[in-house]
Amino acid sequence: xxxxxxxxxxxxxxxxxxxxxxxxxxxxxxxxxxxxxxxxxxxxxxxxxxxxxxxxxxxxxxxxxxxxxxxxxxxxxxxxxxxxxxxxxxxxxxxxxxxxxxxxxxxxxxxxxxxxxxxxxxxxxxxxxxxxxxxxxxxxxxxxxxxxxxxxxxxxxxxxxxxxxxxxxxxxxxxxxxxxx
Amino acid sequence: xxxxxxxxxxxxxxxxxxxxxxxxxxxxxxxxxxxxxxxxxxxxxxxxxxxxxxxxxxxxxxxxxxxxxxxxxxxxxxxxxxxxxxxxxxxxxxxxxxxxxxxxxxxxxxxxxxxxxxxxxxxxxxxxxxxxxxxxxxxxxxxxxxxxxxxxxxxxxxxxxxxxxxxxxxxxxxxxxxxxx
DNA sequence: ACATGCATGTAACATGTTACATGATTTA
DNA sequence: TAAATCATGTAACATGTTACATGCATGT
Numbered sequence: 001x002x003x004x005x006x007x008x009x010x011x012x013x014x015x016x017x018x019x020x021x022x023x024x025x026x027x028x029x030x031x032x033x034x035x036x037x038x039x040x041x042x043x044x045x046x047x048x049x050x051x052x053x054x055x056x057x058x059x060x061x062x063x064x065x066x067x068x069x070x071x072x073x074x075x076x077x078x079x080x081x082x083x084x085x086x087x088x089x090x091x092x093x094x095x096x097x098x099x100x101x102x103x104x105x106x107x108x109x110x111x112x113x114x115x116x117x118x119x120x121x122x123x124x125x126x127x128x129x130x131x132x133x134x135x136x137x138x139x140x141x142x143x144x145x146x147x148x149x150x151x152x153x154x155x156x157x158x159x160x161x162x163x164x165x166x167x168x169x170x171x172x173x174x175x176x177x178x179x180x181x
Numbered sequence: 182x183x184x185x186x187x188x189x190x191x192x193x194x195x196x197x198x199x200x201x202x203x204x205x206x207x208x209x210x211x212x213x214x215x216x217x218x219x220x221x222x223x224x225x226x227x228x229x230x231x232x233x234x235x236x237x238x239x240x241x242x243x244x245x246x247x248x249x250x251x252x253x254x255x256x257x258x259x260x261x262x263x264x265x266x267x268x269x270x271x272x273x274x275x276x277x278x279x280x281x282x283x284x285x286x287x288x289x290x291x292x293x294x295x296x297x298x299x300x301x302x303x304x305x306x307x308x309x310x311x312x313x314x315x316x317x318x319x320x321x322x323x324x325x326x327x328x329x330x331x332x333x334x335x336x337x338x339x340x341x342x343x344x345x346x347x348x349x350x351x352x353x354x355x356x357x358x359x360x361x362x
Numbered sequence: 363a364c365a366t367g368c369a370t371g372t373a374a375c376a377t378g379t380t381a382c383a384t385g386a387t388t389t390a
Numbered sequence: 391t392a393a394a395t396c397a398t399g400t401a402a403c404a405t406g407t408t409a410c411a412t413g414c415a416t417g418t
Contacts, residue, residue: 001376001377001407002276002279002377003376003377003378005279006279009279009282009283012283012286017397017398018397018398018399019396019397019398029279029282030272031273031278032273032274032275032278032279032282033273033274033275033278033279034272034274035377035378036378036379036380037397037398037399038378038379038380038399038400039377039378039379041398041399042377042399043377060396060397064384064385064386064396064397064398065397065398066396066397066398067397067398079283079286080286080287082280083280083283083286083287083291084287084291086298087276087277087280087295087298087299087302088276088277088302089302089303089305089306090275090277090303090306090342090343090346091211091215092212092213092214092339092342093213093214093215093274094213094214094271095183095268095269096268096269096271097212097213097214097335097338098183098186098187098190098210098213098214099263099264099268100331100334100335100338101190101210101213101331101332101334101335102190102193102260102264102331103330103331103334104327104328104329104330104331105193105260105261105264106261106264106265110264110265114267114268117267117268118268121268121269121270122270122271124270125270125271143356143359146285146360147285148285149284149285149356149357149360150281150282150283150284150285151282152356153281153282153284153349153353153356154278154281154282156349156352156353157278157281157345157346157349158273160345160348160349161271161273161342161345162271164338164341164342164345165271165338167341168334168337168338168341171337172334172337175324175330175333175334176330178324179327179330182379182404182405183405184404184405184406198369198370199369199370199371200368200369200370216405216406217406217407217408218369218370218371219371219372219406219407219408220405220406220407222370222371223371223405224405241368241369244368244369244413244414244415245368245369245370245412245413245414246369246370247368247369247370248369248370
């Protein structure tokens with residue numbers, strides 16, 4: 001029930017095509033949501049049938065037509081209603097942690113190897129986030145405009161989250177190293 | 182592709198019925214995975230057809246029969262093969278952050294109210310985790326046995342994760358308070 | 363009397379993933 | 391010459407959610 005609100009939310013800022021939306025998902029909100037283009041096209045069709053979005057056909061030279069989607073009044077009302085719903089407890093689904101919970105099945109050096117690879121992946125993600133923030137939000141020290149407050153806060157959470165991963169990987173590696181092999 | 186490994190992983194420790202598995206999902210691994218009983222029954226049927234698990238019918242007095250599932254050799258091999266796969270970058274999907282990214286659509290006091298409710302929810306989850314850890318894993322200071330290392334580490338991550346949420350909520354509330362209303 | 367627990371499921375639907383398809387244009 | 395980009399999709403399948411169903415036992 002939430003993919004629709006990710007789409008409506010992006011459309012509340014700009015008029016976008018399905019393709020544009022896919023790009024935004026990858027570039028702007030991947031630290032808290034993501035979707036394949038196939039899902040987005042399917043969702044747009046449904047939202048259009050329900051009257052929450054409408055589209056204009058735009059002809060292009062030498063390219064297929066594109067559908068530029070717009071949020072309708074009804075769509076904005078639906079979105080604002082959803083914004084007022086109470087928060088739910090977080091539910092995690094993480095393949096790495098699922099593996100870690102079964103580490104007693106494998107030898108310690110394989111576990112350490114896995115944790116080191118995982119740490120490395122997270123370091124790379126964190127660097128990419130920092131770069132993205134500097135490019136899109138400017139200095140992290142200066143307070144953001146009200147328009148950008150949501151993006152600033154979610155990026156900040158994303159970076160804290162990844163840092164938590166890195167710290168935890170270090171801790172876990174130390175714990176494994178303390179076991180006699 | 183990972184629910185099956187959550188099921189196989191639990192069955193690598195004990196023989197369990199579908200009902201037992203549902204309980205374990207809720208009580209033991211909810212900080213990094215979860216599933217409805219309907220999913221678990223469906224998955225067990227598939228795993229049985231593929232020969233990764235088998236079951237014994239156990240008759241009960243005054244209750245319907247139960248199927249107690251066991252991991253087969255084939256199932257264990259499949260599980261160990263999965264354990265050796267490389268880690269993926271984490272992918273988050275979080276409704277709260279999706280709302281936060283759209284906070285520019287609502288007035289600051291509604292945003293603060295939401296963040297305070299979210300903080301409260303996370304405090305409650307953290308307390309429940311602490312209690313569960315004391316009950317199942319004993320003192321957090323003493324090093325765990327190798328059998329319990331996975332559960333110790335995943336619970337530790339869960340608690341760090343929730344603490345990160347709480348700290349971030351405080352930061353976000355301060356940021357909103359600094360905006361003139 | 364009513365809810366909760368034990369134990370198993372079906373059905374319908376929503377969401378997410380992967381593979382395949384088209385066809386011109388631009389970049390390496 | 392190969393690939394990536396723009397732009398739109400279909401199809402098949404896996405996973406996740408919600409509602410409904412059964413029937414007995416125990417606790418409040």
